[in-house]
Amino acid sequence: MLTALEVFTTVxxxxxxxxxxxxAFVVNPILNALPEDSGQLGRAHGGRMLGAVMPVWYLTSLVxxxxxxxxGRHDNGTGLVVTAGGLLLLSVIMSILLLVPINNRSKTWTPENRPADWKQQSNRWDRLHYIRVAIIVAAFTLLVATLT
Structure with missing residues (x-):
């Protein structure tokens, strides 16, 4: 049972x-390279779509x-799992406090109603997202290390 949970969680x-x-490294760079307002419209759509799915995914991963x-508290490697959980918790807190507010604004933007600083806000989201990606990659790496 524990092995199945470990594999399922890691996947x-x-x-x-x-x-x-x-x-971070494929979709947003593509959207940023699109002409005129296409990229901003694509980011707004992505914000709506992924904004609905990712909170559930992050919380499910954490649980x-x-x-x-x-x-598995008595197994070797539990410290790595707990540390991975701490990193995932950090990513959830970071998301709620820093990324979600920007996403909630940007997913409603159109070329007609977006604020003058929309590019700066999008760039801030991107920078914060890079940090979040590094945190969850570290958590994933710890989980994989636990399995070896």
Missing amino acids: VVGVMVGVEFSV LVAVWAVI
């Missing part, structure tokens, strides 16, 4: 990391890691 977190990595830590 769930790993796929989440992959999505967030691709947003799965917490369950793994509790069930």
